[in-house]
Amino acid sequence: MIVDLVNCVRQGEWGQVHQLLLKHWLAQVPEVFEINADMPWDNSGINERLLGAPGELLFSPLVSAFLLDVHNTKSSLETMNAIAGVDPAKGGKICGHVFKNGELTYTCLDCATDGTCVMCLQCFEVSIHKAHKYKMHSSSGSGYCDCGDKDAWLEGYACANHEKKEEEEAAVLAPELRNRCEQLVEIILHFALSLITHKDDLTLPEAFEEFKPEVPVDSQQFLTVLYNDETHTYESVIKVLELYIHCTKDQAMLVATIVDREGRSAVKLGNKVDCTKAKEDVQKKTSRDSLSIRRASTHHLPLSVKVMDTMLFSLQSFSISLLTWLNAQMEVFPPLREIVGEILLTSKFELKKDYVKKQSKSEEGLIAQIVRNVRDGMDADDEAELIQLVNEHIDAGEIVAEVEDEQMEVDADDDEEIVRELTAGIEQQGPSRESTTFTILENILLQDTQMWKAGRCILHQLLMRTVFMIYEQKVRFAKVFMQHYNEIYEDFIKDDHEMEVSVVGLSVQFMTVPSLARKLVAEDEALSVISNAIRLQTNKYINRGNMSEIGRFDFTSRSFPADLRRALQITRDLAYILNAIPSDADWTRELIEGFVKGFTDFLVFLQHLQGMDEVKRQAVEHQVWESEWETAFNILLRLKDAIALVISWAESNEEVHNRLLLMCLELMNKMPPVYTKASEDSSGLTITINGESSTITHFDVLKSATSIHQPVVRIIAGLFTAKDHAMFLKTDEPGTELQEKIRSLLQSNEDTNLYELTLRVLVLCAQTNASLWRRNGFSLVNQIHNYFSPLCRSEMFDRDVLMMQVGAALTPPLKFIIHLLHRFRLDKWATTEFEQDKAAAAQTKPESEDLSKTMVLIAEEFFQCLILIFSERYTYGVGKTNPLDGLKREVVHILCTGSHTFSHIQQKVSHDNNTKRVSLHEAVNQVADFRKPLSTSAGQFHCKESCLPMYSPFFMHYSKSDQSAAEQCQARVRAKMDRVTRSCFPNPLPDYLPFFENLPLILKSNILIHVFKLVIDRTTRRSRFSSDRVFHKVLYLIGIALNEEEKDPDFGFTHKAEENVGLLGMLEGLLGKQEASICPALLEVTVEKYRKLLKRNSGPPEPVIVETHPMSTAEELKAKRQAKAAEMRQKAMAKMSSMQSKFMKKIEVDESKDENHVKTEGGIKPEDCDNKDEDIVKQIGHDFPVCIGINKWQTEIEKPRILTCILCQEDEVIAPQLGKPMVCAAFIQQSQLFTHKNQKGELMTASSGAISTRDLLTAPATLQYGVDVSTCSHSMHYECYKSLSESNRSRDSLRARQVGQHPHKMVDTESGEFQCPLCKRLSNAAIPILPAYQLTNQIGFSTVSGAADENFESWVARVKRSLEMPLSSESVTKKGHSRKRSHSERSLLDLEKLSQTSKESDGSAKYSYNATHTDASSTTQLPTSTPTESKIIMNSPPSADDADFYNELAALFVDPETNNANSPTATPTPAGESNPRSSESTSSEAVKKPLSSQIQHAIHTLIRPFPSMSKSKICSTAFDGFEEPIKDLGKNMIKYRRRGNESKVNFIEKHLKGYAISTVTWQSAAHVARAISSYLYYDKKPLFGALNTRQRDCMSAMSRLCASLSHNMQFLLHAVSDMLRVLLCDPPTTKVTQTLGSPLFGTSPSSANPSTPHSGTNFAFFVQLFNPAGPRKNVNLNILQVDILSLAISLMMTIGWTWNNGIQSMSNTSTKATTHQKSRLLTPDGSIDEAYVLRLALLAHYFQIFATHEESDGEDANMDDGSEIHSNLDPAIVEIMVKLYSICHPDDQPLRRVDALWKKLEEGAHSLLRPVALLYHYITLVDPPEALKDPSIHSAEALFRYVGLPSKIEEHIQGSLVESLFVMWSLAIPKDDHLLRELVVQPVKPNLLVDLPDRYSQLINRVASFKCPTIPIEESTSNVPTLCLVCGTILCSQAYCCQKIVNKQSYGACRYHMSQCSGSVGMFLRVRDCSLVLMTTRKRGCFRPAPYVDEFGEVDQGFRRGNPLHLNPELYQKLKSLWLQQGITEEVVNYNEIDYRNVQYDWAHF
DSSP: OHHHHHHHHHHTOHHHHHHHHHHHHHHHHHHHTOOOSSOTTOOHHHHHHHHSHHHHHHHHHHHHHHHTOTTOOOSOOTTHHHHHTOOTTOOSSOOOOBOOEEEEEEEETTTBSSTTOOBOHHHHHTSGGGGSOEEEEEEESOOBOOTTOGGGBSSOOSOTTTOOOTTOOOOOOOHHHHHHHHHHHHHHHHHHHHHHTOOOSSSOOHHHHTTSOOOOGGGOOEEEEEEOOSSBOHHHHHHHHHHHTOOOHHHHHHHHHHHHHHSEEEEEEEOHHHHHHHHHHHHHHHHHOGGGBOTTOOOOOOOOEEEEEHHHHHHHHHHHHHHHHHHHHHHHSTTHHHHHHHHHHHOBOOOOSOOEEEEEOSOOHHHHHHHHHHHHTSOHHHHHHHHHHHHHHHHOOOEEEOOOSSOOOOOHHHHHHHHHHHHHTEEEEEEOSOGGGOBHHHHHHHTGGGSOHHHHHHHHHHHHHTGGGSHHHHHHHHHHHHHTHHHHHHHHHHSOSOGGGSGGGGHHHHHTSHHHHHHHHHHSOHHHHHHHHHHHHHGGGEEOTTOSSOOEEOOSSSSSOHHHHHHTTHHHHHHHHTSSOOOGGGOOHHHHHHHHHHHHHHHHHHHTTTTOSOBOOOOSSOOSSOOOOHHHHHHHHHHHHHHHHHHHHHHTOHHHHHHHHHHHHHHHHHSOOOOOOSSSSOSEEEEEETTEEEEEEOOOTTTSOBOSOOHHHHHHHHHTTSTTTTGGGTSOSOOOHHHHHHHHHHHHSOTTHHHHHHHHHHHHHHHHHTTTTGGGHHHHHHHHHHHHSTTTGGGTHHHHHHHHHHHHHHSOHHHHHHHHHHHTTOTTTTSTTHHHHHHHHHHHSOOSSOHHHHHHHHHHHHHHHHHHHHHOOOSTTTBSOOHHHHHHHHHHHHHTTSOBOHHHHHHHSOOOGGGTTSOHHHHHHHHEEEEOOOSSSOOEEEEOGGGGGGOOTTOTTOOHHHHHHHHHHHHHHHTTSOHHHHHTOOOOOOOBOGGGTTGGGGGGOHHHHHHHHHHHHHHHTTOTTOOHHHHHHHHHHHHHHHHHHHHOGGGOHHHHHHHHHOHHHHHHHHTTOGGGTTSHHHHHHHHHHHHHHHHHHHOOSTTHHHHHHHHHHHHHHHHHHHHHHHHHHHHHHHHHHHHHHHHHHHHHHHHHHHHHHHHGGGSSOGGGOOOSSSOEEEEEOOSSOOSSSTTOOEEEEEEOOEEEOTTTOOEEEOSTTSSOOEEEEEEEEEEOSSOOBOTTSOBOOTTTSOOOSOTTTSOBTTOOOEEEEEEEEEEEEHHHHHHHHHHHHHHHHHHHHHHSSOOOOSSOGGGTOEEOTTTOOEESEEEEOOOOGGGSSOEEHHHHOOOTTOOHHHHHHHHHHHHHSOSSSSOOOOTTSOOOOOHHHHHHHHHHHHHHHHHHHHTOOOOOOOOTTOOOOOOOOOOBOOSSOOOOOTTOOOOHHHHHHHHHHHHHHHOSOTTOTTSOOOOOOOOTTOOOOGGGOOOHHHHHHHHHHHHHHHHHHHHTTHHHHHTSOSSOGGGGGGHHHHHHHHHHHHHHTOOSOHHHHHHHHHHSHHHHHHHHHHHHHHHHHHHHHHHHHHTTOOSSSOOOHHHHHHHHHHHHHHHHHGGGGTTOHHHHHHHHHHHHSOOOOHHHHTOTTSTTTOOOOTTSOTTSOOOSOOHHHHHHHHOSSOOOTTSOOOGGGBOHHHHHHHHHHHGGGGEETTEEOSSSOSOSSOOBOOOOOEEOOSOHHHHHHHHHHHHHHHHHHHHHOOGGGSOOTTOOTTOOBOTTOOHHHHHHHHHHHHHHOTTSOOOOBHHHHHHHHHHHHHHHHHHHHHHHHHHHOOOOOGGGTOTTOOOHHHHHHHTTOOSSHHHHHOSHHHHHHHHHHGGGSOSOHHHHHHSOOSSOOOOOOOOOOSBHHHHHHHHHTOOOSSSOOSSSOOSSEEEETTTOOEEETTOGGGOEEETTEEEOHHHHHHHHHTTTOEEEEETTTTEEEEEOSTTOEEEEEOSEEOTTSOBOTTSOSOOOOEEOHHHHHHHHHHHHTTOHHHHHHHHHHHOGGGGGSOGGGO
16 A cells, blocks of 8 residues: 555655545554443543554554655654755744643743743743843743744844854755645645534545445444533533443543543444433433533533544544644654645635625714714825725625524524624625635634634644744734634634634734734734724624714623623734834834724724713612623723723824824714703803802713713823824914814813813712712722722723823813812812801701711812822823833832832832833832841832932822821831921922923912912811811922922912912911921921022012021920920829839739638648749759669659639649649641651551551551640640530530531531630640649659669560560460360450351451460459459459440440441451361351350450459549540540541440550650651751740640550550560561461551551450450561550550569469459659660660661662771671671671661661650659750760660660570561561651752743643643642642542542542642642641742742742741641641631642
């Protein structure tokens, strides 16, 4: 076939080539794209085949055709380069790297022509921009790198890789080669496109039918295919798939994700009937279900499902792969780009949809008329052109209606509406173009919405790699795009996919190229096309109303419809195409006409916005429902850039400017402001104030409708700022015809018309401020808020202020002021007679509001308006300033409210088009000083002193709150400065530009001076019609006038003011008076300046004498006042302090009386107890402090500590028998901080690691369940705590009832959580604060120990012997020989056999157990300990009390959780002799009943005395009061150490409380001590001396609790001996260790549920607990499986009980007769036994380190030929080490890197001894040596000596004893490599957080290539890649694809990973959002900023600002500390207090 193909290519028979390829593909594709029948959605097989040989086979014939090479087997075109002579690596082209979703893009703030020009990382790194200011953003996956494109960059257009070398010529392909490539590319594109756009789902395209292999009709397979839409939610799709496709929820989630990412997925393979049924079911369900639709959507259609021919589906999938291949080949063989582009643009391809042209009705009459008028003003030769233009214009605005094959079902009403809408503006025309004349490109553009996501994306990438890379092709593409612009957008609006996957998103690629944009505006009328498209899409929203000419938009029926939201995407194109402003040279006649015509159409759209959403004041009742306001603002927000750009274009050409201005004025002339009649006959109104009158139009904002939306007026305002284009209005010389028209238009109208509408808006805001509109509801409040907000103000409020300035410049001052006063309704207020008339008027017409208050507020706004008109001269085009000055002034005002971070300044600054190129950073640096950030907070900018004078208290962008903040801040800052600075006198302002230069004249108009006089006069009289604020503003205005006069002496304000009203005298009259208290300094400075100017102007020296007088009096008065105030203050202070001291003395006297009275009988003198924190201790000892062992120091407590209850505020002395028990609020949680991880990085929890059978006695080495306890150290009485938790619980249950289904809260009171009443820290338990044992009547272990005269070696030998000795004097027989079994043993044996049977017969075998415990040899029963000393009769039946104990215990054996399907099960592998008796297994029902009674009997006979022991107290009588709180805490701890099945745990809790609580507490204390010492170590702090209060109190409470719980073990000595056995007896034989399933490992297969903790009954545990003799040495634990620290602490707490009357005994057999003993009062106190146990444990730990050390652990890359490395170690030590190592590793090579192992030993010693030292410090209260308090000393010696050990490691490990122990223990090392790897490597280190890269960009790029692990699709990478900070894994978070379902609950990727990696809490970094996620339970989590900061030290949560970020080590250190302290849960709860929005997230889904 390949030979034929190559021959046909040679001969140019292209039809034949096409057929051959078709045949080949039709044969091959079904094999490669074979669909998995069970899971049609699963593509993994297809992907494998594509990458393997079958995939090569698909593409290699094609490559052969390209290369003309018959022998080719490759699928790449690389060899083409050699044939064509092209070097693919050559520079000089556009980079064109297409961005993936989430990849970083860089834009240079200094050089990019606009924000859309970006570079990829590779180019950016080698470009000049790296040294500039740049930003980074995450790409959304639609765009390419612009490196190498000269249009995109002002400089540095190419990086080093893409720079064009001078001498390079573009390679030209040989014509034959080029022709071959063109033909083959055309075949490929036609093939792919014909499939992707194919309509009929059941047949193949015609060309394919003839080659299709025949398939019998009945066996033909079909597919049901689900397509993506953006209207249905994930949940609804998953539900439907589960129902009708019958897949699991996991699979449904997967399918939903594939559909979302790829756009479609096959869901069912079968015959046609089945597939069609599935389709109908799904559609029926989703069309009914309205809940499944997203709110934003308007399309209520069912899910899109198709039934397809299997062959067609496979071919379509292949065509996507084919296009992907073609895309890849363009990278390999660059000349292909241009060829593919050429084919796209020229090759014809039949369009598969009806293409009907329609055209819009003739232009709206109004605009046509305006255009005519504009035309009249033009020269005659332009006229002909314009007529032609207008005629063309009438044909413009064509739109396309598609008639789909299947009509969508539409309700009848909608139908009519649609028809009506279509016919309204449109007349029908016939089809206008043959479908065969369309090019491939037009097909792609016009059929975009009919393809699925993957098809669209691949075609868009094809376009980006081809036509966009070559400028000439880009131009042709742009022209085609503009030609079909309407159709493309029409499709987009009907579609529901996002912009990113629509062809519409490509417009940015060509519209932002400046030269191309201008070309389109000039040649293709692009502006007009875009404006018409907006009009077409929005026409349906116009409400014509009763107004004859112009309608307005009306959205009252539905707010911001989805169609409109999509239609407004068109406005982006407007801004893009206008983005580059033409220079003079760029303007051509075509461009002028094209732009003006486009603006005409744009104006038609804007006129519907003009005056929309009018508001009318509600005078009587409140507004019933809120009126719709958001849509108008949404439209405006999208238009504001375009409007600003239109004005900028107009400024750059005078003719354009004048034509635009004329058009806008004409339009406003056609819809003039509506006025109301003043009286019956006329609408004019004459107002006289102070003898001056003026006639103005009448309008009252309070009574008529006003609108905030005035876009046309605001454009006019903007046009007036253009250079000098408007200056002709100021001169009398005749201008051009256009200018004369504008002039006559303005003159023919009322002068105030121009700014009338603007003024109404300002008045509306003023009145709303004065609460006159409060009945209008929130809609008006929101409109006004947005009007002033930084987001909208540049096109709203700022333009309105500008318009007022224009109005003031064009209107006579008198008329302007009277007009203003009238509109503000202050015309009466401004008359002198106002107050006299007020009384009379009140009687005739009473006012409802309190008029004076309202009047004053409005007067304030009136003066504010004037201040803005005069002082806002920094606006572009108003004053002689540049944009940078304006920006600096704005920044100064932001900083005058206080110091701020850079991001805050950025937020507050207006986004003005003219300052786009001005760097904000530069402006800020000029006016402010940067104060460096502290380690964890951001840096702040502070305003420079030299810039303070720029401040104006009435700055235009200040809100009310800003204004008061600024005033307070300035008062503080300026307090120490000179008077002028203090006064905030107006700063001299820049001059106005010529157009505005007569504005200041208004200041000296008589009427304004008269108003000034009135205000000052009323202030002096304290009239209620004036206020401080009004007076302040008037003074400020006078200040502005004085400044003007200072600049221009002829201004003459002072002269006129004196002449008219004598202003100076009035001001002087206020000096130093109370009335002027708001601004005394300003008044003084104003008066001073006023005098100076008067003097300068008038010259005569008379007033000099007067001058100093009032001034000095003012100063004197002030000084006197200050002196008097100081004197009074001093007296008051003296009086207060004397009262204070008297009161304190009285209290002290009272208190001492009380205390003596109450507590003298307590034995401790309470008046000494003033210490709150700790007991005051007297140390007795000499030399070096030691807390354990022979040289132990003694301590005496001199004063016990006193605590205050935070709830009842009573003090309590912590001493036994005194007062009530105290507790601390504590938080207990499960902690996996130290849990060992296996090779995969998963926690070695119950399902994956080895568990010891004695899970209660010792903690396993994997430490899978640490119980962490922490406290906030706030203490309360136990009773108070109980009542607190009760009230919490009842309050919550009440609240739940009231609210009904209340939303979940952060603090879960049901499970006992509460917040500490004082510090609000999360707590869930209370930890008792026990007195030190030195205060009690307990005696220490050291007093009963007899080991004082033994050394370590002899002690070990003796204890070892006593453990191996038989435990009684009876004859010991060898195993297997018959001997009489004791009663209890028989019971045990029976029990075991029965249990085995039950298990077998139940068929629910859980854990089997090892039955080798039964050769014990003692008949002694357990002695009992009851508080009373009654004897227990041995054979009595159980009392009623105890009956439940036996029943429950029996139940445990019979049916261990048969119903729990999810519990992991393990196959029973009974070891040793215990064979299951299969012969006896009968059906389970028959056995159950008798079985349980048999077991009950056996148990009863075995452990009768035990229950009475379990009733005894948990702690000794010394701590009587603390029984309850300790039990409470114990319960809580057991809960968090859940292991074993529920019933077992409950049984333990109920009956074995003391025993269980003790062991759990000891293990928990070990965890807490280990965690605190680790935290101190990683924080580089000393062990003692750096503990904070929380840690100190926690350690102190836990250690005393441990010591007090030792009491529980005094009758369970065999448990003690069991623990010793681990250290001193042979480890279990290797037979047991061979299988992981053995009971000693107790693993379940890892396939079982990982989240269910270990369940099943451990039989051995009961035997070990109850068997009086204790299972002897032959059942032991593997020493490598035990956590030595927990074991050491448990043993040290209990070892003392083995001494009795000077004899050490390892079992309870003191004598046979006694079955009871008196309980003794003993406590651990650092005895010699404890020291020896510790030393033994340390040796065992050393052994663990030796056993798990591997040579490869050290980096031995640099070792020379096996030479041994012993850095400065003593040879003797080396020898010992090598010897011990060889004992542990007999088969390995001898130890070479001794130093590495030595270092480990040091670490190991520290990791074991530091926690022990902490614990014993708090038990014995012996002060640690100074060396342990000093952070600079790292010596181990002090630590060893403090805990009573030899001071050097070498002393620990030498000696024969150590060797013999190592030999014995070495049996525990498994020989199997696999098992060896499973062992826990010692010493244990905490799971720390990973290290993060220094630059944030490195992190993002690491994640850019991350694909979702479940669906590894190339195009769409994971949306939210999230990094686990504990292990560094990247996860696909918050996505359905990676959800797991466990126990019917769904877990998001992070939550599931958390259970595998960090346990109950997790810390994740969402890379693209630059934010952290802290998670705890399913309902708790919070977002925090990531520890990355920018150059200003600010974090960027959400990665919105895009500044380059780097890691802040201090912030990350804080997180590491938080992790080490296990404080995440607390942090989450605290953070929710700050930001309650965190509750709304579904944290389980993350």
